[in-house]
Amino acid sequence: MRNLPMLGLTHGNRSAVTCNLKCDNACARPAPNASCEPSFQDVASAALSRRTLLAGGGALAAALAMPVVHAEGAEAAASGTWATKSPLKFTPIKSVEATKDTFTVPKGFRWDPIIRWGDPLFKNSPAFDPTKPNAKAQALQFGYNNDYLDIIVTNRAGTEALLVCNHEYTNRAIMFPPSASDADELEVLRTLKAAHGMAVVELKRRRRGGKWTYVQGARHNRRITADTPFRFDGPAAGSKFLKTKADKDGVLALGTFGNCAGGTTPWGTVLSGEENFNGYFKADPNARGSKRYGLTDADSSYGWEKVDPRFDATKDGYQNEPNRFGWIVEIDPTDPKSTPVKHTAMGRMKHEGANIRVDSDGTVVAYMGDDERFDYLYKFVAKNKYRKGDSRAARKHNLKLLSEGDLFVAKFTGEMQEDNANLGSGTWIPLTKNGKSAVKGFSHEEVLVFTREAADAVKATPMDRCEDVEPSLKTGKVYVACTNNTNRGADGKPGPDAANPVKGNKNGHIIEITERRNQADATRFEWNLFMVCGDNGEAGTYFAGWDGPVAPISCPDNVAFDSAGNLWISTDGQPGTISKNDGLFRVPVAGKERGHLVQFLAVPVEAETCGPVVHDKDGSVFVAVQHPGEDGTWEEQHSYFPDYLSKAGKPVKGNWRGPRPSVVQVTRK
Numbered sequence: 001m002r003n004l005p006m007l008g009l010t011h012g013n014r015s016a017v018t019c020n021l022k023c024d025n026a027c028a029r030p031a032p033n034a035s036c037e038p039s040f041q042d043v044a045s046a047a048l049s050r051r052t053l054l055a056g057g058g059a060l061a062a063a064l065a066m067p068v069v070h071a072e073g074a075e076a077a078a079s080g081t082w083a084t085k086s087p088l089k090f091t092p093i094k095s096v097e098a099t100k101d102t103f104t105v106p107k108g109f110r111w112d113p114i115i116r117w118g119d120p121l122f123k124n125s126p127a128f129d130p131t132k133p134n135a136k137a138q139a140l141q142f143g144y145n146n147d148y149l150d151i152i153v154t155n156r157a158g159t160e161a162l163l164v165c166n167h168e169y170t171n172r173a174i175m176f177p178p179s180a181s182d183a184d185e186l187e188v189l190r191t192l193k194a195a196h197g198m199a200v201v202e203l204k205r206r207r208r209g210g211k212w213t214y215v216q217g218a219r220h221n222r223r224i225t226a227d228t229p230f231r232f233d234g235p236a237a238g239s240k241f242l243k244t245k246a247d248k249d250g251v252l253a254l255g256t257f258g259n260c261a262g263g264t265t266p267w268g269t270v271l272s273g274e275e276n277f278n279g280y281f282k283a284d285p286n287a288r289g290s291k292r293y294g295l296t297d298a299d300s301s302y303g304w305e306k307v308d309p310r311f312d313a314t315k316d317g318y319q320n321e322p323n324r325f326g327w328i329v330e331i332d333p334t335d336p337k338s339t340p341v342k343h344t345a346m347g348r349m350k351h352e353g354a355n356i357r358v359d360s361d362g363t364v365v366a367y368m369g370d371d372e373r374f375d376y377l378y379k380f381v382a383k384n385k386y387r388k389g390d391s392r393a394a395r396k397h398n399l400k401l402l403s404e405g406d407l408f409v410a411k412f413t414g415e416m417q418e419d420n421a422n423l424g425s426g427t428w429i430p431l432t433k434n435g436k437s438a439v440k441g442f443s444h445e446e447v448l449v450f451t452r453e454a455a456d457a458v459k460a461t462p463m464d465r466c467e468d469v470e471p472s473l474k475t476g477k478v479y480v481a482c483t484n485n486t487n488r489g490a491d492g493k494p495g496p497d498a499a500n501p502v503k504g505n506k507n508g509h510i511i512e513i514t515e516r517r518n519q520a521d522a523t524r525f526e527w528n529l530f531m532v533c534g535d536n537g538e539a540g541t542y543f544a545g546w547d548g549p550v551a552p553i554s555c556p557d558n559v560a561f562d563s564a565g566n567l568w569i570s571t572d573g574q575p576g577t578i579s580k581n582d583g584l585f586r587v588p589v590a591g592k593e594r595g596h597l598v599q600f601l602a603v604p605v606e607a608e609t610c611g612p613v614v615h616d617k618d619g620s621v622f623v624a625v626q627h628p629g630e631d632g633t634w635e636e637q638h639s640y641f642p643d644y645l646s647k648a649g650k651p652v653k654g655n656w657r658g659p660r661p662s663v664v665q666v667t668r669k
Helices: 016-023 050-055 057-063 074-079 182-194 392-398 444-449 451-457
Strands: 109-116 146-153 160-167 197-204 222-224 229-233 252-254 259-264 270-274 328-331 341-343 355-358 364-369 373-375 377-382 405-415 423-430 466-471 478-482 509-514 524-532 556-561 567-571 583-587 598-602 608-615 620-626 662-668
Touching: 146 270, 146 620, 146 662, 160 259, 259 466, 355 466, 364 466, 364 478, 405 451, 405 524, 444 451, 466 556, 478 556, 509 556, 556 608, 567 608, 583 608, 598 620
Parallel strands: 146 259, 146 608, 229 341
Antiparallel strands: 109 662, 146 160, 160 197, 197 222, 229 252, 259 270, 270 328, 328 341, 355 364, 364 377, 377 405, 405 423, 423 524, 466 478, 478 509, 509 524, 556 567, 567 583, 583 598, 608 620, 620 662
């Protein structure tokens, strides 16, 4: 029987298994941020009224003109005429009940898996066989539970691409049968460890708009696991807080895990955020930063300390091992022999991901969310400017852009409105500046290794789980998906405020941020509530002023944009809040249809929609389907995705008897 502290405490159909495996039962314990400030709604001197902003509408619009990220679409963006003119036309689907084990797409479309857990990547990769767990085999196969995803087309004909994704976490109960001995179970633990990390996979297709297939044994194929060497760079590399028995210099870490969202950079690399790393360690609860990062001395959720001593951080020589996780990592998918990097200049937290915006003057900024109740929104501004072009010199320069720069945390001000059309202003408070600490009482390396503590000290605004944070390449506006926070307004916790307006926020919301033209490094911003999620017509919901019907939506997680600038939103948690399977939604952010939310697809029972990629000019949409059938067991599986079902709802003969997390493409029939 699994230890499930959240059993009976989740909302609706939300899985206690997901809580246990994905975030180490974070909601069963007090939020790590014990320093929460009172709601800024109570601080009258800081409030900025909606009436004041609207009264100066003309001047405000001029002052907050859109930053130039890409020249295309600038005129249309200003007029708002481009917002719904995506080449991808579809009839929206209806929401799917949370009991359905189906992958649902619009009429006229089809779905196909590109690659699934266990598929062989290399010429010497063994065939998938979950009845015989084998760590060496798994390290040569596609990993488990993809979150961030990108499909990077690499030739002019549009027939070759690289698929890049991460493998966030595993579920032993449905992946493998019960072990016959303790020795067999140790091999299961090693196999689970090998199923984490990241993957790069070559794809091919016959024509644009056609189906992609992956190429086994291709030159760029790569698996990065929890044992792959990573290089620390930036100001904290070599810090005393990163040194261990195995790495006395504090410059080389082994592996990455708990990877959630990410981003693809303009110079062709992929960023990934190390999120819920605390659940992998047994640690000293009194060590610096342990409480603030949720580390305890209980046995870890995954038990890796039984097969690798570095995951028992209570032992001499390993106390700093947890400090070596919680970073933004960068990999170069075009160079399978390159050593991935952990960027200390970008701070350490439970990173959901990082997404890049480049202003016309070459200023590079990365936006990041810390995915924990009452934690913060951040941005990083690179010291050096982006260089255009594909020359070797430009690429070498750009690969170092995230190694130096200034780190900021957000403080919001504003007032709540009766209709939830909240707006206000905000400040980016510097945590580091010009290569030095900007926080009194913290050294530079302390700010970067214990970033949460530094952000507490400058009184940043506690948020409702900032997950994906993405700038629009059409407008430069930044969209912050706040998934939920049921502790908002609970006893002793901050109550609702303008930027987090819902008490007991179970459905989440999205904030739209505007910074000044060509000033990604600005320290001031304006913001408004773009969406307050919930069931269609539910009291308190808000959809950017749209007053017509919309699709029900809850728990926004990852976001993306199509070629017309529309926002696409994937969800994580709808079964537990509105009793609907998670899905992918589209909403215009400008024009007459601004706020008109419709649903494009729904994923199977107990699954989460992750990593949306929209190639609308190709007529293609891609998602990662994470943890289908999460609540099942080896003996009683809850899903058969994606090798799926006969029309009678039974496993097709010859297919494996349980679910396999997969990357899925949706194309026109």
